[in-house]
Amino acid sequence: MVIATVVTVLFLGWMALITGIVGVVASLFKIGKGGGFWSTLLTGALVGVLGLMILRHPETGAGVITLMAGMVFLVAGIVRLIAGVQPVPGRWMLVVSGIAGIVLGLIVLFNPVQATFTLLGVLLGINLLVDGVTLILWGRVHVDVASTPAG
Numbered sequence: 001m002v003i004a005t006v007v008t009v010l011f012l013g014w015m016a017l018i019t020g021i022v023g024v025v026a027s028l029f030k031i032g033k034g035g036g037f038w039s040t041l042l043t044g045a046l047v048g049v050l051g052l053m054i055l056r057h058p059e060t061g062a063g064v065i066t067l068m069a070g071m072v073f074l075v076a077g078i079v080r081l082i083a084g085v086q087p088v089p090g091r092w093m094l095v096v097s098g099i100a101g102i103v104l105g106l107i108v109l110f111n112p113v114q115a116t117f118t119l120l121g122v123l124l125g126i127n128l129l130v131d132g133v134t135l136i137l138w139g140r141v142h143v144d145v146a147s148t149p150a151g
């Protein structure tokens with residue numbers, strides 16, 4: 001696996017494990033406080049087990065994370081593309097970001113093995129870069145529109 005993929009999978013595994021432990025500990029503080037103990041305990045335990053499984057089997061974890069990332073890229077791209085059809089200033093940025101998300105999602109979903117071992121870190125980086133630039137430009141357009149005096 002490529003280093004970016006390994007780092008991404010191990011990071012997500014450790015974050016899930018730590019989140020699970022925190023969830024289990026947080027559930028102990030809910031004992032006798034009006035509910036939520038069992039749901040917090042079970043959620044924390046399941047997330048912790050997920051983290052352990054990802055850390056024990058990083059190749060399988062990378063495959064699952066890759067498929068989930070592909071679906072997220074695709075759905076987010078479709079949502080941005082639909083939002084870009086609305087008549088608002090700067091909508092072209094949403095259209096460009098939506099198209100990029102759809103393309104990345106389709107690349108991942110049609111090439112899951114190759115995407116798992118070579119492209120996960122790269123595609124995640126590309127998606128984060130496109131989303132970051134889009135958000136910066138989107139915010140800049142809306143600041144300019146909001147600061148323009150009506151009249």
